[in-house]
Amino acid sequence: MVTISDVAKRSGLSKSTVSRVINNHPYISKEKRELVQKAMDELGYYPNPSARRLRGQLKSTMGVIVPRIVNPFFSYLVDAIEQTAYQNNYQLLIFQSNENKEKELSFLNLLKTRQVDGIIMTSVENNFEVIEPYTKYGPILFCNEYLTNTSVPKVKLDQSIGSYTGMKHLIDRGHTKIGYCTGGLFAEDGKDKDRNQGYQKALDEAGIPVNTNWIFINQHTIEDGKEVMKQILSMDDRPTAIFTGSDEIAAGVMIEAKDQGLTVPDDIAIVGFDDQPIAEMLDPKLTTIRQPISLMGEKAAEGLALMMQENAVNPKDVDLPVELIIRGST
Amino acid sequence: MVTISDVAKRSGLSKSTVSRVINNHPYISKEKRELVQKAMDELGYYPNPSARRLRGQLKSTMGVIVPRIVNPFFSYLVDAIEQTAYQNNYQLLIFQSNENKEKELSFLNLLKTRQVDGIIMTSVENNFEVIEPYTKYGPILFCNEYLTNTSVPKVKLDQSIGSYTGMKHLIDRGHTKIGYCTGGLFAEDGKDKDRNQGYQKALDEAGIPVNTNWIFINQHTIEDGKEVMKQILSMDDRPTAIFTGSDEIAAGVMIEAKDQGLTVPDDIAIVGFDDQPIAEMLDPKLTTIRQPISLMGEKAAEGLALMMQENAVNPKDVDLPVELIIRGST
């Protein structure tokens, strides 16, 4: 391994001078600077990150915690974050929590040992009491999911508008019996709270009461969607439309509906969420809420970069607009 | 930050003893070992990986290079690798090359500075002449894609059997005019060479000559698939079936075909590759070649783990069988 000493020897200068060149310090004669550069090039020298980190200088690594990388929402998000991080000369470490508290914690712990110098959390499993202590080891930023009433900067999508718009669309189409899937528990302050709000608001405005039979909690996958459809079919009083929490659930609902001989959107209208590639692959194509995932990733990476700088500033919270994409399923 | 010195002080012992406990050295009295453990627990001590790495001891990090994490094939592969790595107490760093030679190289470079202690390459952009030198800095393993005639261990799928089986299936169904998409250039020794072989073999056995008009090179995405279908529609002599290189291309072909009023499989039969979730979402559902992606990821991580051990052994090459899944599109 080529070290700074090798470069020093080769250029006939001291380690200090070489180090100064590497770190772009002022007060180095142009002449020596070039000498060092030449030696570095010839030797193919590249500074050892472990040493720099140990010494306390290197801040080059961002971490991002996702629940599941195979979920396209998150893989696209990670992709955007990675691109932006890379452009800003940060290396990105990707962590998969599997929605596991302990695993999430073990990743947060990497801040302590400076394995990562800042973390973007796209999901949050633990309470703020347990997360808060880690903020003193390095910057943390919420992206997508977040905790309320914290000082942690957030980059998020306007979920409540998303569900409001989707529901409104169904109501405008004449539906009054509308099913609703949520990834959370439909609780005041839990997961998907913002979406629940929008759902409520649309219903309230139209004077439609909530029918709790048609609320499906803890839904995530295609399989879940199929299951939902099965349940609906077993009901005496069925909804004529369903607002799902993701394109994947929507896909499951649609596949099962068609398998059971129903027609979409006549027998059941379906609205997705995300506008993933599958939305266009389904037949009929899926009406859905498009989320500017890439933009969100960019903003998050930029925000964290800001927090990781010398004189760090906490970036303002970012709220990104979502958009209703009307296709054949409604 | 809690350091080994703090633990030493707290337990009234020396740094060496603490270090020995951490590293499970023999010849430590049970008594002192417990003393150290207690101090570590009380202090919440966790060894600093940078220091250990610098010192030359830590081997805890695997890297995996993928072309694009948003490609489900690779996100599932990465997922499997990550799970296995985690179980073996390795941390996984995920790198996205974007099919860029320089980026791939910069990741390989991390071996030099011991940022990663071993690398799984799921795609390979550079020639072996440029990759080979890196093998002396740390173990490299090919997974999925690979270079022939190298000493680098491989974990791969039996691609040639995959395309052979898929083509055979179409031929058995009575097709003689069969289109073929490849991600490479249909060259003897380039990308997808194995698949090309299987394609040829099936055709040869049936005595069907290759029609180069129906060979589409450099195909990858849904958009590519749509384009392929458009080209086919503009032909006087059209194929009645098409063997695509991935479910995504297949999806594009199918979507465009249906948009243009064709019926699948009557007007055109389609075979995918991968058996991704979308295969079941399409209508009709997609006949495809299922690849044991998770198994491949496991084997790769296990193989690399073997190579990273004390007295490293190169694992045997692994060839995983693929399987034809017959659905409605053929």
Place this chain on the structure above:
DNA sequence: TTGTAAGCGTTATCAT
């Protein structure tokens, strides 16, 4: 069985 001290590659401090 335990402790002392040197060294991994880098940068900050203090001289010069």
Place this chain on the structure above:
DNA sequence: ATGATAACGCTTACAA
């Protein structure tokens, strides 16, 4: 403007 040296946290001869 440049150089010598100590220190970051850890492991390993070498001593005891």
